[in-house]
Amino acid sequence: MSEHRELFPLVGVDVALFSVVDERLKVLLVKRAREPEAKRWALPGGMLKPHLDPSLAGTARRMLADKVAVELPHLEEVGTYSGPDRDPRGWSVTVLFYALLPLDKIGAVVRNKVEAVDWADAASPGHRLAFDHAEQLSAAVKKLRAKVADDALPLHLLPDKFTLTQLQTVAEVILGHPVDKSSFRRRLKTSKDLVVLDEFVRGAQRPAQLFKASEGFSF
Structure with a gap:
């Protein structure tokens, strides 16, 4: 581990991108092309670039722009995940967001810097997810459901x-x-x-x- 990594944590974002496909709540998963966790399925994510991103929400929107060819109408923060063991590259902090993609726009998803994409069942994705993304996905689904249960219209x-x-x-x-x-x-x-x-x-x-x-x- 470099001296820089010892002094400063990795800072990034992960996004649970939801849509409704065939009357099922789906989430976009990407198959990682690079280490760490190469070949594993994960939520799309990216690292903060201070010279490009005005905020971590800006990081999320920039990262999603690489994978989704439409402007997403809604992005909402879910929570923060941190610690020395969640990423083998070192101490890390990530902010989880969820985003909503209209069902008529799912064809706009493109592959960029990943091996494959999959619209997986949000409640039971059928993949063993990288890092702590299973915990993150569960939290994002819970927050989305709570909003709709509280009469928010999706x-x-x-x-x-x-x-x-x-x-x-x-x-x-x-x-x-x-x-x-x-x-x-x-x-x-x-x-x-x-x-x-x-x-x-x-x-x-x-x-x-x-x-x-x-x-x-x-x-």
Whole structure:
């Protein structure tokens, strides 16, 4: 270990990038191409570059720009992980964020500096994750679920135009259980986060009205 590593910790970010695919909450995993933990699956992450990044949130956005070819509408801090043993390169500090990617934008994910990417089940990713990323992923899922349980609307996971059925489905996917349709719709009637559009799509029984998120909506 170099003298620099002994004096200063590694500082970086990790991001749990969520989307909804086939009515399942998914998270983007990358297969690491380099040591440490080469060939292992991990949350995408990167190191702070003080000459480029105004903040650790800026580090996260810069890193994600290398892997996702769209601007992400929502990025939120989850927690901080640190210690001498979580990274074999030395004492390290990482800030975990989660980000939300609309379901119609998942094709924008590109491979850069990784061997492969996988949209894995967020609750059961099916891979043994590198570093402490299993713990981080669990924390990110828990925080996302808590926000939706507290009546936040996950509009950032929906296309620009959507039906109320699509919105309810996404909420149920995140929570992991059905919600009462009547009470859910009553709450939406008074929500300032939704804009009603004079547009409809074909529904199972009758045309379904389309909505969009209000300008400046924040999850």
